[in-house]
Amino acid sequence: MSANSTMDSGNQAKFWHTHRYNNYNFYLQNTYGEKIRKLSIDGGFTCPNRDGSKGHGGCIYCNNDSFVPKYIDKEMSLAEQMEASIPFMQERYDAQKYIAYFQAYSNTYDDLEELKKLYEEALSYPGVIGLDIGTRSDCVDEALLDYLAGLNERVDVTLEYGIESIHDDTLEWMNRGHDYASVIKAVEMTKQYGIKTAGHIIMGFPVETREMMIATGLAANDLDLDFLKIHQLHVVKGTVLAHRYEKEPFPLFQPDEYVELAADILERLNPDIVIQRLFGEAPEEILIAPKWGLNTPKLTHLMHLELKHRDTWQGKLYKL
Numbered sequence: 001m002s003a004n005s006t007m008d009s010g011n012q013a014k015f016w017h018t019h020r021y022n023n024y025n026f027y028l029q030n031t032y033g034e035k036i037r038k039l040s041i042d043g044g045f046t047c048p049n050r051d052g053s054k055g056h057g058g059c060i061y062c063n064n065d066s067f068v069p070k071y072i073d074k075e076m077s078l079a080e081q082m083e084a085s086i087p088f089m090q091e092r093y094d095a096q097k098y099i100a101y102f103q104a105y106s107n108t109y110d111d112l113e114e115l116k117k118l119y120e121e122a123l124s125y126p127g128v129i130g131l132d133i134g135t136r137s138d139c140v141d142e143a144l145l146d147y148l149a150g151l152n153e154r155v156d157v158t159l160e161y162g163i164e165s166i167h168d169d170t171l172e173w174m175n176r177g178h179d180y181a182s183v184i185k186a187v188e189m190t191k192q193y194g195i196k197t198a199g200h201i202i203m204g205f206p207v208e209t210r211e212m213m214i215a216t217g218l219a220a221n222d223l224d225l226d227f228l229k230i231h232q233l234h235v236v237k238g239t240v241l242a243h244r245y246e247k248e249p250f251p252l253f254q255p256d257e258y259v260e261l262a263a264d265i266l267e268r269l270n271p272d273i274v275i276q277r278l279f280g281e282a283p284e285e286i287l288i289a290p291k292w293g294l295n296t297p298k299l300t301h302l303m304h305l306e307l308k309h310r311d312t313w314q315g316k317l318y319k320l
């Protein structure tokens, strides 16, 4: 049983605050006792799957404009981004403390000395209590992890790996540039250094069956992830996938199908894994499909109804 849940015993429904899954807002409130928000930062990185060191063109679905929040401009320096995003978070969400989230591209892909300067600059702002660093499994090494382990003694550090799928054929199809063995190795090393790990996965690749997607979701149990983000496949402008979709459209999830799939995963997931995200959002101006027309609160409500209807919750069917 999760140390931070408010679960009942026996066969009664289990809740993390009002949710039937171990949600990130609950985790933040329970861990820090105050309002914490993530500040999405563009650190000006690129990606080895774009600059030729691992591949060219990137993953076929990737358009990093999907990640840049409206309140910052990717041309801004880190200082300008922090100075714009902190007041925004205070005003909009009454935020008290922050986690600097290096999100776009591969945020460990630089010389260690440059990385140190950037991470330390983000941490120098009042109220920043942690770093969440999104990266690829082939962009970490012992020297970086050793440094981050030291940092982790004074602030909370999470490394977030793009896993996307555990199936090597799918990873090849999407031009990922690494295999699943690379993810296993990176996650194991990260855990050995005592750093929290998050995984990002995508549901709905047209080359996968539903069972393959569920297997990817449940791999979070074997990897012993601390956090999981699950995301429906989006086709966005400016990508190879968009080009293929426009030439030959393929089926994409409808909200009810996706919610059913996510519920199938949640009820077999270790209840200690904190769900950071269950639905992806892409800016309307670049989203080609699927256009659900539902915002995150509405989708979260659908998820709640599905779990309630089944009388299930995260981990109900989880077996150690």
Ligand code: SF4
Pocket (backbone or CB within 6 Å): 047, 048, 049, 050, 057, 058, 059, 062, 063, 064, 104, 105, 106, 136, 162, 176
């Ligand atoms: S999805 Fe991530 S790893 Fe793939 S090309 Fe984009 S930034 Fe690089």
